[in-house]
Amino acid sequence: MDLLITGTTLVTCDDERRIIEDGAIAIAADRIVAVGKSAELEKAYPDTERMSGRGLAVLPGLINAHTHTILTSLRGTVEDWSGEIIYRYMSPISYTMSEHERGVMAALGCLEAIRSGTTTLVDPFRHVVTYAGAMADTGMRLWLSESCADIDTRKIRFGDYSVDEAFGQAFLDRAQALVEGWHGARNGRVNCQIAAHAPDNCSPAMLAKLLELAGKHGLTRTCHLAQSTGEVASIRERYGLTPAAYLDREGFLSPDLTAAHWTYCTRDDVALLAERGVTLAHCPASSSRRGLHKVPIGWIRDAGARIAIGTDNMSEDMFQAMAIGSIVHRTGRGREAENGTSPTPQEVLDMVTRDAAASVGAGDSIGALAPGMKADLTILDLRSPAMRPIIRLTSNIVHYGHPGLVRSVIVDGEFVMRDGKVLTVDEDALLEEADAVTRAVWDRMIAANPDIAPPPGELRWLNG
Numbered sequence: 376m377d378l379l380i381t382g383t384t385l386v387t388c389d390d391e392r393r394i395i396e397d398g399a400i401a402i403a404a405d406r407i408v409a410v411g412k413s414a415e416l417e418k419a420y421p422d423t424e425r426m427s428g429r430g431l432a433v434l435p436g437l438i439n440a441h442t443h444t445i446l447t448s449l450r451g452t453v454e455d456w457s458g459e460i461i462y463r464y465m466s467p468i469s470y471t472m473s474e475h476e477r478g479v480m481a482a483l484g485c486l487e488a489i490r491s492g493t494t495t496l497v498d499p500f501r502h503v504v505t506y507a508g509a510m511a512d513t514g515m516r517l518w519l520s521e522s523c524a525d526i527d528t529r530k531i532r533f534g535d536y537s538v539d540e541a542f543g544q545a546f547l548d549r550a551q552a553l554v555e556g557w558h559g560a561r562n563g564r565v566n567c568q569i570a571a572h573a574p575d576n577c578s579p580a581m582l583a584k585l586l587e588l589a590g591k592h593g594l595t596r597t598c599h600l601a602q603s604t605g606e607v608a609s610i611r612e613r614y615g616l617t618p619a620a621y622l623d624r625e626g627f628l629s630p631d632l633t634a635a636h637w638t639y640c641t642r643d644d645v646a647l648l649a650e651r652g653v654t655l656a657h658c659p660a661s662s663s664r665r666g667l668h669k670v671p672i673g674w675i676r677d678a679g680a681r682i683a684i685g686t687d688n689m690s691e692d693m694f695q696a697m698a699i700g701s702i703v704h705r706t707g708r709g710r711e712a713e714n715g716t717s718p719t720p721q722e723v724l725d726m727v728t729r730d731a732a733a734s735v736g737a738g739d740s741i742g743a744l745a746p747g748m749k750a751d752l753t754i755l756d757l758r759s760p761a762m763r764p765i766i767r768l769t770s771n772i773v774h775y776g777h778p779g780l781v782r783s784v785i786v787d788g789e790f791v792m793r794d795g796k797v798l799t800v801d802e803d804a805l806l807e808e809a810d811a812v813t814r815a816v817w818d819r820m821i822a823a824n825p826d827i828a829p830p831p832g833e834l835r836w837l838n839g
């Protein structure tokens with residue numbers, strides 16, 4: 376698509392973090408070709424189709440650095456239940472789903488993401504090759520990965536950490552198929568990573584195979600790290616190490632790795648991760664659902680680690696992630712946190728744009744409004760009480776932004792949402808199907824795993 380958006384406010388997130396008033400941005404095909412003042416670009420692009428951006432703000436499309444769209448199927452449940460949830464619910468529910476059901480729930484996540492101004496999802500999970508198409512069809516930019524393990528995550532809740540080579544090989548086969556089928560697909564809009572699920576479910580042999588696979592295909596890597604006390608205890612028992620030290624012993628820590636959470640990292644772990652150049656995918660909203668996230672964020676920020684923000688589970692709302700992230704970061708010990716004003720709104724915005732882009736090795740193509748970058752744009756309506764008055768726009772967006780402000784979304788030079796309407800998804804049909812799928816999947820999951828049945832009355836299905 377060729378388009379010139381004029382008379383708008385550009386929040387560029389470029390190297391100078393410019394905010395350009397009465398600005399314009401020119402798109403040719405899938406790229407941004409010019410960014411500047413309206414008067415100049417109107418002269419330079421007299422024949423390009425124009426769209427008025429008056430009353431709007433144009434941002435680089437938001438990048439969700441860590442999410443699992445399938446887990447929309449748990450929304451409104453485990454946030455309020457006590458106990459371990461990763462191996463008790465997240466793993467069983469994904470194995471309960473059919474290929475079609477996974478596609479439906481992943482598309483629901485994509486739809487929410489688009490409506491929340493997100494243009495890119497980084498989504499490591501299981502059986503991804505079976506629903507990558509459903510996600511790609513929504514028009515989003517994707518970094519997908521098969522989150523590999525060779526210890527059966529359905530058995531861990533019973534204390535069984537035995538290595539199952541056939542189970543691990545099936546993951547590696549699916550990871551290979553995903554990369555071969557999807558890396559670079561749809562004009563480069565779909566890309567792949569190599570993923571280890573977590574230190575406690577990957578043996579040294581599995582980590583070595585994943586390193587080899589990433590090297591063979593030249594891909595960035597991701598994993599979870601120190602996300603639960605159970606993970607920390609099991610690694611301590613098996614190896615006498617922390618999860619970070621275990622990954623380091625196996626050569627897994629390097630600048631092409633993004634690790635989610637770091638919740639139970641020690642100060643030494645944080646220093647090690649920063650020294651190795653590992654990026655933190657921080658999911659402050661998701662991690663705070665049962666109380667403010669305990670991550671040692673002050674140490675992490677003091678150590679200078681790159682931080683990218685994601686939503687993790689049961690939500691794709693990056694505005695909520697930014698607002699809660701700002702609170703979590705300003706609450707953390709260290710540097711300037713005591714005065715409650717660090718990080719700045721622009722630094723938070725960087726974590727969902729340019730820093731998140733860098734975390735997948737795409738800092739030169741997405742995450743900022745600059746000539747040569749991919750045309751991934753989020754367009755917000757500033758004619759909203761939550762955005763007025765406009766004194767410092769980035770402060771408004773980070774503290775008070777919400778998905779209702781998102782007016783249009785462009786990915787790879789094409790509108791996926793325009794003037795409030797999502798163009799790539801039949802929304803009513805999808806919402807209805809997602810409800811039906813979720814209900815059926817929960818029924819089957821509990822029938823097959825009676826030990827995780829919630830207390831009676833906790834699953835109250837309401838018809839929307």
Ligand SMILES: [Zn+2]
Pocket residue numbers: 441442443599635687688
């Ligand atoms: Zn996760």
